[in-house]
Amino acid sequence: MFNNILVISASSWFVAQILKTLIHAVKNKKIACERMIGAGGMPSSHTAMVIAALVTTGRIDGVHSSVFGIAAVFSAVVIYDALNVRHAAGLHAKELNTINRLFNFRIREENSEKVGIKELNEFLGHTPIEVVGGAVVGLLVGFLFPIK
Template sequence: MTFFEQFFSNTIFLTAAFGWLVAQVLKTLIHLIVSKKFVAERLVGSGGMPSSHSATVCALVTAVCYEYGAGSFEFAISLILAIIVMYDAMGVRRETGIQAQVLNEMLKVFEDMGRSEISAHDKLKEFVGHTPLQVLMGALLGILCGVVIYSFLL
């Protein structure tokens, strides 16, 4: 079996990737409904509802649990990774997004004052982190993706 055959038959990887894909599509649809604008960057961008980071790692944890059991070291490693990723999404990355909003507002004020060397068009990304609700919804979505794949597709 070649590397690519092994890679694309890895159910754990495919479950995690599926969790990410579903979250990104939902995030794009929710953004479209709320803002009435299609933003293609939402398909791959971070931030927003639901958290694709949480969906990915929780789908991974669920798949690992099905494959190796809750008592395995693989499950322990994937669970710790998931906790770190979700904590970071709500903490440092969320604060970075809030700081980006403040800095973008400052850039707009400077531009309005005639300071042309600073442009509000060079905006910082504000969709970086997640609220606790976005992380929770991503986590539930990831678990659901894992359960669906392992219960109905395998």
């Protein structure tokens, strides 16, 4: 059995993750393989995935179907979370990492030993442009991928 929505959504996520890895490599002049599975960055793979699911649902069941309505609500929640909740968590992680580095520096000067908390992941949420980038990927994959 072939599920168009799952295959097209997963394909959109994969395309976004490849783009994210390439963009990160060009921007930072080094390849970071963890970007292939990591959250955050340009484009938003979460947004790409839910938009592809939304578009494919509309193509298969129509935009007036209940399933399309559910997909639209789900997409809105995921995008809101990426823009607000996870983005704020990433900003908090960045500040906590800065505080931790300062704390470790002072402790090392006083005691010659390193203490503190583990470095937190700062790549969690998305800026509006990263979400728009993910939406574009989701729209393109959702509309261009053939329906079986």
